[in-house]
């Protein structure tokens with residue numbers, strides 16, 4: 001592989017590969033052998049390196065632990081039949097990470113460092129990329145504050161790390177969701193569009209209530225009126241009502257700019273599928289469920305890919321969605337995206353980088 005940055009590598013002396021069972025992967029539990037690390041100090045990213053995945057030395061006064069300057073990305077790599085590794089839309093993740101960094105008063109990471117660190121890490125750990133449809137290598141780039149200081153101000157030092165996990169499906173079956181009208185995930189002027197740790201922390205309590213009541217996830221509504229559907233936990237969400245695809249717009253600062261969301265939107269446009277990027281109201285959703293005009297609903301996300309929704313609870317009432325049909329838009333889009341990601345369908349949009 002041709003590289004433009006010289007990144008020193010310290011290899012593990014004991015690979016975990018021989019004891020890893022790739023047939024029983026649970027999302028996020030199995031971590032590959034190495035990680036890419038870079039440190040930010042004195043206004044620049046330095047000390048780029050690849051080292052064995054392992055514990056970090058964190059000071060008790062670490063600023064990220066106290067005030068949450070912490071952002072992350074989620075992306076995936078796939079193995080094609082020739083054994084080559086394909087990364088899906090990595091540049092989009094690098095770009096979004098920097099948008100999150102700006103919102104959280106953190107330094108941007110140059111795309112060259114992000115991509116080179118990633119490519120060299122994946123080249124070293126290429127045996128960790130699982131083969132076979134449905135399996136992939138989940139990539140977790142993240143950055144957090146490292147100042148040892150508990151005054152409330154932006155940290156002056158940071159760490160950027162990428163580690164990877166071989167994974168199967170995040171949701172193994174269609175999901176049941178509940179429209180949430182009490183708690184709020186994001187509000188205009190807040191941090192909803194940033195992929196930052198606190199957004200996920202704030203979602204845990206409401207999500208847990210829903211899980212205790214038998215649902216997998218929430219459908220978040222807007223923080224002001226709770227009358228408009230925003231996104232689901234860990235995914236953006238899309239509805240097919242009478243053949244029109246409806247998904248929330250990403251210009252309010254409350255919606256995560258999902259890369260899978262964007263890919264589905266691009267495919268829908270290319271295929272001439274009627275598409276409305278607007279907020280679906282809770283009452284419209286309930287009416288479509290009552291009248292039977294909701295053909296399907298699904299979540300889109302890197303971890304979740306395309307997650308079909310089986311049941312939606314609106315205003316306390318459960319609605320079962322029509323059975324997922326092979327010719328549904330969600331399946332067409334899932335097959336197309338999988339085809340591109342695994343190299344079976346030509347990538348005409350510049351979405352794939354091969355190693």
Ligand code: COI
Nearest residue numbers: 074075234301302303304
């Ligand atoms: C992803 O899809 O990569 C996400 O960030 C969801 C994750 C929090 C599991």
